[in-house]
Amino acid sequence: MPLFRPRIAIVGGGPSGLALGQLLHQRGIRATIYELRAKSTQEELAKPSGMLDLHEESGLTAIRECGLWNGFQAAMGDCSESMRVITPDGAVLHTDEGELAFRPEIARNALTNLLIQNVPSDIIKWNHKITTVRSNRNATTGATEITLDLGANGAAAYDFVVGADGAWSRIRKLLSDAEPFYSGAQYVTATVRHVSTKYPHLVELSGSGTLCALGGGNAIMTQRGPQDSIQVYAAVSTPHEHWAAAAGLEGKTAAEVKTTLLGNERLFRKWASALQDLLAAACDEETKDNPGCEADIKPYYMLPVGHRWEYRTGATLVGDAAHLMTPWAGEGVNLALWDSLDLAHVLAAIPEAADAAAWQAALEPRMREFEEAMLVRAQVKAEETVRNKDMFLSENGAQAMADFFKVYEDMAAAGSPPQGQ
Known part of the structure; x- marks a missing residue:
């Protein structure tokens, strides 16, 4: 009997979707990535874009496991880790040269390009819009099937679909009624x-x-x-x-x-x-x-802090689709890459199965554990993001931010350097 291979789709070709595709490919698991946008040209990817600071416990660990550390280091350097905080009238309240934490910066376009260059090109389907998503039980096999309606590109059924499709995720509608506010x-x-x-x-x-x-x-x-x-x-x-x-x-x-x-x-x-x-x-x-x-x-x-959903066979969410938050803690892409890394580990650990129903049954307890861990850490980071936004966009935001950094400086001086800022 031929070995059963699950049909896996990743909806969304941003950093989390591309990283997941790469991590699964490394483990011999094939997935199809659907991305609404056209493939960017090299000229477009060379343009200035927002900078992302990657964190050791999340983004940097995922980059290393993707086998992209050397490429990542080569793409760094446009933005240092230095920080300067000033008041509206120009008074400087804080400066550092990045010594409070190791969080190297990379342009979003450069990170995207790095991932695109390493993910097998034949697994990415550009210009594919998901119009609707349907879940149903196959009466013959007993397995759950997730069907993606692709408009002019037809439809495709999968045993497992990952929503990496951002703030306005269509896959999220399978799992949650929550909407960004x-x-x-x-x-x-x-x-x-x-x-x-x-x-x-x-x-x-x-x-x-x-x-x-x-x-x-x-x-x-x-x-x-x-x-x-x-x-x-x-x-x-x-x-x-x-x-x-x-x-x-x-x-x-x-x-x-x-x-x-x-x-x-x-x-x-x-x-x-x-x-x-x-x-x-x-x-x-x-x-x-x-x-x-x-x-x-x-x-x-942002999504409600502590956003959750009940486990549902055949689908999950990562990144902004699961826990959209504002950028005031620099955690969005880091959590997204962390989600993809953990999910790749989960999918690679599923033992061989005879068919889709057996594979989904073996996956369920591991997915429940994965989703719980993902949502717990996302809640912590979302709460931090809300606090930061309220602090930095306050009447005396510069002083609040300078005081924030002073705590880290005091910890470092006391011999207890913080893990991040």
Whole structure:
């Protein structure tokens, strides 16, 4: 009798889905990855993107197990681990050179490219949109089948489906009624490339790593990135989910949005001239690089802290699909990679089975354990993220953040260096 091989699908080709595909491939387990977007070109992947700091217990461990450590190290270097915290009027309250923790930065595009280059190309199906997902019991085999409706690409049935499809996951609808809700904060993102040549004074201001200017419930944050860039984030606290529309910013370029950001006293009108110059240059350069394009304004969403679901045969979630949170603790991609690493271990440990029903029965207790551990740690990180957001986007956010780092400095001085920041 031929050996039974389960049909496994991963919905979502972001870092968690790609890492899971790679980890399963290493273990001789074939999975099909479905991704809504087209495959990015090398030119697109070389563009500046958000920086991700990977953590030892999660993201870095997954990178090593994927066999990508050398490639990861080669892709680092655009952004150092240094940190600078200043007030809206420009007073520096904290600086460090990354000595408080080892959390190397890598551009999101660079991480994606690294994974794409190593995952077998024949297992990724680009331009595949999941329209609906159905679960049913096969009357003949007794096994649960998850059917993915793929629109023009037909349909496909699987013994196990992993939802790695992000905030608005379709796979999550199989398991949970929870929907993401607005977190109370929005980001306006703009990028200055070749900054050392064009704006050397901005390099001096932002440093080689991360700058956080916080106060009045808002923030201007920067990170260095590929192509000698500075990526600038203007964080705005507002209870209005559709703030961009209410402020008349929809459809406007970053250069046009700049007028509102710098002209409103509740935003950045009273901030130090150097910080205003930084934000203005980023908005202007973003529009020069992408003429006519709408400004990148995004409301941030999250799932309820402690989001859970009852185990269901044939499906699970990882990453944002399982535990979407805001970026204020830098945990999103790290948890996603950790989820994929643990899930790969679970799937590789299932003993040989005669058929799908037997395989699913053997999988169930291990999956219950996996999901419990994943959701417990996600709750802890989500709670941390909420605390950080409330602290950093407070009236005196810079002082709160400086005090936060002072705790770590005192611990390090006492000979008890923290594991992260």
